[in-house]
Amino acid sequence: MKPLPFAALFGSLHLLLALVVQGSGYPHEDAYILFKYARHVAAGLGSVYFPGGPRVEGATDFLWMLGLAALNRAGLEVALAAAVLSAIGFALVSRRIFIAVTEEHANATEALLLSLFFAALWLVHPASVAGALGFSATLFAALSLELYVALTKSRPMAVLGFATVLALLRPDGVVLGAASVAVAALYAWRNGPRRRFFLSLVGALALGAAYFGARARYFDTLLPLPLIVKSHHGPMPPGLWEAADWASSTLLPMTIGGVLLAAVTRRYAAPSSAMALAPFVVHVLAFIPSFPSQNIANRFQAPFAVVLFFLVCKMAAYAVERHRRATPVARAARAFAVLGLAVVVLAPQGLVAFRALREPFLPDYVNPFSVHLAKLSEQRTRGGAPPLKVASTEAGRILYFTQGPVLDLVGLNSRETAERAPSRALLEAFDADVIMFHHASGMNEDQMEATGVDVFGKGPATTTTPVVRLTEPLWRYVHPWNALYLDAALKPYRELFADNVRVAPIATAGWLDEVGDRYEHYAVRFEARFARRHVYAIRRGLREREAILMELFRCHEPLLHGSHWAAVKLLRRE
Structure with missing residues (x-):
């Protein structure tokens, strides 16, 4: 040969x-x-x-x-x-x-x-x-x-x-x-x-x-x-x-x-x-x-x-x-x-x-959910409304399929958040419909589950509950050593001597607490070595809120994990 x-x-x-x-x-x-x-x-x-x-x-x-x-x-x-x-x-x-x-x-x-x-x-x-x-x-x-x-x-x-x-x-x-x-x-x-x-x-x-x-x-x-x-x-x-x-x-x-x-x-x-x-x-x-x-x-x-x-x-x-x-x-x-x-x-x-x-190949709700979130946004535009605006620390799958405005909270793809944490003014101006962040071990997940409510089970949350509604202000879940990042006047990252991945979600949580009842907060189960909950903030009164919550729940079913090609075909049919 x-x-x-x-x-x-x-x-x-x-x-x-x-x-x-x-x-x-x-x-x-x-x-x-x-x-x-x-x-x-x-x-x-x-x-x-x-x-x-x-x-x-x-x-x-x-x-x-x-x-x-x-x-x-x-x-x-x-x-x-x-x-x-x-x-x-x-x-x-x-x-x-x-x-x-x-x-x-x-x-x-x-x-x-x-x-x-x-x-x-x-x-x-x-x-x-x-x-x-x-x-x-x-x-x-x-x-x-x-x-x-x-x-x-x-x-x-x-x-x-x-x-x-x-x-x-x-x-x-x-x-x-x-x-x-x-x-x-x-x-x-x-x-x-x-x-x-x-x-x-x-x-x-x-x-x-x-x-x-x-x-x-x-x-x-x-x-x-x-x-x-x-x-x-x-x-x-x-x-x-x-x-x-x-x-x-x-x-x-x-x-x-x-x-x-x-x-x-x-x-x-x-x-x-x-x-x-x-x-x-x-x-x-x-x-x-x-x-x-x-x-x-x-x-x-x-x-x-x-x-x-x-x-x-x-x-x-x-x-x-x-x-x-x-x-x-x-x-x-x-x-x-x-x-x-x-x-x-x-x-x-x-x-x-x-x-x-x-x-x-491991079941992960994020994969199918990113597709269904894009579908919901597309259906919204067909009805004459603007597409969903999404802010996230996860810049890949969760934001890949959606075609609407997106904000990368960590800064890999958004210039405003590359040098310093998401500011109150930036988050207010972007005015996201859905915010999702990985807290990078910066929040107490045990407390989330101890005080949260099972959205679909209508009872107390457990470690395996897919979607938990958080009942307390987000600052209560932040570990004490990360509490300084809740401050509204954070210095640039170079002066903080801290990385974007750790600071950005906590700074975002600080703003969410300040805007009070504008958003409803949820903790969604996922599999990782050092964390098990993503935090979601969904605009209160958003027409697609119930559909988003249902997809977050459904997408934990392993049979719905799908594949990249299944996702592409599904969106092409829409």
């Missing part, structure tokens, strides 16, 4: 995995955010969070968004477009694995079997799963691997090309690309082509400056909103524990595996290969100073993880091939030992991937 058919085969398998996710579950919550921007760009509305809204840069993955928008414009649904682009990235890595194994293995049949084995492991790698969930991680990691190969082969012009694409694909690509170009510049200075490389570098820098200037003028901000939001945190580097967790699941076991394989084969990395890893180390370290939200399946560290995976595959293939003159039994035993080692060192990453892949 040739590399291209092999890559196409496994690219198709990855596409199938993504289609299973979309057909039986849903893409990840955070992937929907970028889907929404791509859909609006494809429709000619520009980079807006809702039709008629202001230009905002909530979608940081520029080339990824343009790719999704182009495919959507051509007729592909946005989630399907994401699956196609991820499959291309998966195929690129599969091709590299096939080439690396066949270079290390003389026997074509054995090389094919080894390639199939490693590509199967790649299918369940966290970087692969993140792509199947709708993120750009698989394609980004694939291009990063091509960048690494170009570095190891001392091809500075190729490095410059891949670095430029990565910088435009995702913001952290600037870090990886810049570090890689620095290494390539050393290669070019020593071995050439000096003139061509440095002239091209000037051109790439000019392109980057033009892009930065154009986007700053288009959005009227220097940085994308998610980068601003993630820069807010306490005194300790917020990404430190995330980096340590990734190191324990990926870097440490893969390094141990690599050292053992090197000791067995007595073949150690060339200086060029070791130096080529330096940009990937810099890339991982760059995430430590930022708040590590949205790092699904360790997707931010995917480039380094995939390079390590590639190196282990290459070393394992050589270890199997090295003792070709041994007896068949000895060769088979050695092969099983080497491949077993590969499985063992990849096992922690497999657990990360499994947890991430399981989530789309």
Whole structure:
């Protein structure tokens, strides 16, 4: 088998995995955010969070968004477009694995079997799963691997090309690309082509400056909103524990595996290969100073993880091939030992991937409810009323399908809440019909259930009650250590030394208490590690109030969980 058919085969398998996710579950919550921007760009509305809204840069993955928008414009649904682009990235890595194994293995049949084995492991790698969930991680990691190969082969012009694409694909690509170009510049200075490389570098820098200037003028901000939001945190580097967790699941076991394989084969990395890893180390370290939200399946560290995976595959293939003159039994035993080692060192990453892949299929009321909320809003507009206005801390699914005005309370997609908590004036001016927030462990859920009323059971609430009507002011549920965020005159996040995710819901609760009986408050059951209740505020007297409450209750039924494709078909019929 040739590399291209092999890559196409496994690219198709990855596409199938993504289609299973979309057909039986849903893409990840955070992937929907970028889907929404791509859909609006494809429709000619520009980079807006809702039709008629202001230009905002909530979608940081520029080339990824343009790719999704182009495919959507051509007729592909946005989630399907994401699956196609991820499959291309998966195929690129599969091709590299096939080439690396066949270079290390003389026997074509054995090389094919080894390639199939490693590509199967790649299918369940966290970087692969993140792509199947709708993120750009698989394609980004694939291009990063091509960048690494170009570095190891001392091809500075190729490095410059891949670095430029990565910088435009995702913001952290600037870090990886810049570090890689620095290494390539050393290669070019020593071995050439000096003139061509440095002239091209000037051109790439000019392109980057033009892009930065154009986007700053288009959005009227220097940085994308998610980068601003993630820069807010306490005194300790917020990404430190995330980096340590990734190191324990990926870097440490893969390094141990690599050292053992090197000791067995007595073949150690060339200086060029070791130096080529330096940009990937810099890339991982760059995430430590930022708040590590949205790092699904360790997707931010995917480039380094995939390079390590590639190196282990290459070393394992050589270890199997090295003792070709041994007896068949000895060769088979050695092969099983080497491949077993590969499985063992990849096992922690497999657990990360499994947890991430399981989530789309677990019943979660938010998935079907977001669709039914959009239907209620659409029915409202057909009756001549304006669409529902929704404010939420959950910027993905709950706001994806609705076409009316929306406010992102955390600030990933709303400029007014990126630098500081939602103000009283902002919330008053937006005048939402429905407010929903995740309190981020900032409120006492036991007290909510102890004092609340089961909306449909007409009795006291319990821990399993789907919809609880809250009978006390919201401030009574706020934990004492978060009470300061109820203040109407909060300082900007940078001065608070606190992150948006923790402050925004409490600040919103403070305003809801001030406006008194304008809203009715509810706590809705959901499944998560550190919380079990979303808080809803529904405008008192809203015509759709009873229908919204009924959908919140009905959508807890597992049989109504549905899927992304079922949701798309349902809304198209309306």
